[in-house]
Amino acid sequence: MKAVLSDIQTGRFTRDWMQECNSGQAMFKATRRLNDAHQIEAVGEKLRGMMPWITAGRMVDKAKN
Numbered sequence: 001m002k003a004v005l006s007d008i009q010t011g012r013f014t015r016d017w018m019q020e021c022n023s024g025q026a027m028f029k030a031t032r033r034l035n036d037a038h039q040i041e042a043v044g045e046k047l048r049g050m051m052p053w054i055t056a057g058r059m060v061d062k063a064k065n
Contacts, residue, residue, distance in 0.1 A: 007013040
């Protein structure tokens with residue numbers, strides 16, 4: 001946590017993030033793909049499918065968006 005705070009305070013986090021964004025976000029997108037492929041996402045989807053009350057009031061229609 002101290003290292004992260006130091007990165008924020010020194011501006012390193014912002015500099016690195018801006019470089020990542022300007023270069024097409026390759027590392028960010030790779031991390032997202034890895035997270036999407038994680039087993040917990042499959043389990044979560046299965047569990048949410050067992051809870052019809054969750055989808056009844058959903059704000060985003062993934063079929064349209």
